[in-house]
Amino acid sequence: MLVIKGGHVLGVGIADVVVDGGVIVRIGVGLAAPEVIDASGLVVLPGFVDTHRHLVQAALRGSGADLPIDVYLSDVLPRNQSMSRSEVHASVLLGAVEALNAGVTTVLDWGHVGDPAVAFEALTASGIRALFGVYPDEVHRFASSAGLVTAAVSSLGPSMSFEDSARHIALARSLGLLTTMHVNGTGVVARMADLLGPDLHFVHGNKLTDEELRLLAAAGSGLTVTPVVESVMGHGVPAYGRFSAAGGAPALGVDVVINSSADMFEQMRAALWLERLGGNDLAAASLLVSASLDGARAIGLDGSIGSLSVGKRADIVLLDGFGHLPSDLVAGGIVATAGVSDVRTVLVDGRVVKRDGVMVDHDLAALRAAVGSVARKVLA
Numbered sequence: 547m548l549v550i551k552g553g554h555v556l557g558v559g560i561a562d563v564v565v566d567g568g569v570i571v572r573i574g575v576g577l578a579a580p581e582v583i584d585a586s587g588l589v590v591l592p593g594f595v596d597t598h599r600h601l602v603q604a605a606l607r608g609s610g611a612d613l614p615i616d617v618y619l620s621d622v623l624p625r626n627q628s629m630s631r632s633e634v635h636a637s638v639l640l641g642a643v644e645a646l647n648a649g650v651t652t653v654l655d656w657g658h659v660g661d662p663a664v665a666f667e668a669l670t671a672s673g674i675r676a677l678f679g680v681y682p683d684e685v686h687r688f689a690s691s692a693g694l695v696t697a698a699v700s701s702l703g704p705s706m707s708f709e710d711s712a713r714h715i716a717l718a719r720s721l722g723l724l725t726t727m728h729v730n731g732t733g734v735v736a737r738m739a740d741l742l743g744p745d746l747h748f749v750h751g752n753k754l755t756d757e758e759l760r761l762l763a764a765a766g767s768g769l770t771v772t773p774v775v776e777s778v779m780g781h782g783v784p785a786y787g788r789f790s791a792a793g794g795a796p797a798l799g800v801d802v803v804i805n806s807s808a809d810m811f812e813q814m815r816a817a818l819w820l821e822r823l824g825g826n827d828l829a830a831a832s833l834l835v836s837a838s839l840d841g842a843r844a845i846g847l848d849g850s851i852g853s854l855s856v857g858k859r860a861d862i863v864l865l866d867g868f869g870h871l872p873s874d875l876v877a878g879g880i881v882a883t884a885g886v887s888d889v890r891t892v893l894v895d896g897r898v899v900k901r902d903g904v905m906v907d908h909d910l911a912a913l914r915a916a917v918g919s920v921a922r923k924v925l926a
């Protein structure tokens with residue numbers, strides 16, 4: 547049992563958070579436990595939920611700054627398959643540890659390079675909570691996983707073949723799993739109207755019509771916007787504001803670090819800037835909800851994570867640099883100005899994975915060195 551003592555608990559004020567058995571059991575003042583984490587001067591917030599990431603691309607970080615999406619799909623993505631088993635393992639592990647370092651405690655990862663068992667093993671070794679998206683023909687191998695890493699069905703999406711997607715969704719439903727899929731064309735969601743439900747999760751959706759976004763929102767299906775990648779690679783204007791206006795609660799994802807940083811701060815900020823530029827006067831603090839509770843909801847995990855609530859799993863971030871603010875300004879201030887260097891301490895399922903700015907179980911520099919030759923090989 548441990549207590550996070552004297553921090554500014556987001557939405558509560560100065561309080562203590564007691565964690566026992568991986569679960570938040572009490573939030574209040576004057577609480578005690580055998581192990582004490584001093585949070586005075588820090589903000590205590592739920593871990594970030596990144597609902598769309600291709601972690602295997604961690605080894606290729608920064609290689610796609612000028613890469614349009616069509617060239618990426620036709621040219622770069624297929625070459626990922628040249629990665630060896632050990633390279634896939636090292637890349638996914640690096641990506642997951644970079645995520646943890648940035649306070650991302652849950653990620654929905656697409657395991658699409660080589661044997662998915664390799665990425666699954668790397669996710670498990672990292673200590674992150676993950677929904678591991680696996681193609682339908684392989685998903686039975688992971689469907690009963692019940693630890694921190696559990697399975698989802700990855701379907702490329704109805705822009706490829708409606709019949710295929712319908713089959714994938716039926717398979718996922720028979721296994722009780724989420725289906726996650728990329729979607730960017732117009733009309734594809736309308737065609738799927740009868741299949742929609744809260745166990746479907748779509749990514750991008752830049753070209754969906756307002757009516758299609760209303761269908762998604764009404765059905766409780768999730769939509770993840772990846773504002774940095776969509777802006778840089780030419781997907782179109784991110785659908786964040788339009789999905790909100792349609793009654794939905796957009797989630798946020800990093801997608802690929804070939805041209806986005808590995809943290810949710812940049813995603814929140816990009817969405818804020820794009821929406822404000824487009825005339826949407828949304829509150830900055832709302833992006834913090836997108837990056838946590840709405841993310842959890844978009845992938846069906848809001849019953850167990852996404853907020854600091856008694857009974858939920860203890861995925862918690864302690865953030866430096868905002869202890870000086872009145873409480874009503876903290877959440878917006880984090881969205882507008884926080885960065886990875888402010889992430890002091892991170893807990894996943896009640897276990898400390900980053901303490902006082904240092905990763906506990908992994909050496910980031912060594913993980914980066916281990917993939918030092920992968921980019922040049924894959925991109926050659």
Ligand SMILES: [Zn+2]
Pocket residue numbers: 598600728749801
């Ligand atoms: Zn993607």
